Amino acid sequence: MKIELLQILYVNLFASLDFHHITKFFEFSGTLGVSEEEEEVVFTRLFPHSLIGKAKEWYLDQPTQVMTNWNTLE
Secondary structure (H helix, E strand, O other): OOHHHHHHHHHOOEOOOHHHHHHHHHHHHHOOOOOHHHHHHHHHHHHHHHEOHHHHHHHHOOOHHHHOOHHHHO
16 A cells, blocks of 8 residues: 555544545545456555544454455445
8 A cells, every 4th residue: 555545544534424434535535546346455455544533443343254345344
């Protein structure tokens, strides 16, 4: 993962307002120019880096199969 991508995500960390965050996350991810085939992998890898606090705790409490499947996680 490029450091610049993580820096942008860290500026927009998520702690609440889940709908607002997921909308911003999709907007950000859409600027990456990845193919549809790559989207799930990219989303799954980037999403945890956009979370803090209770949102990060919630994510870390999810079973592995949820963390590794974007459609389930979403």
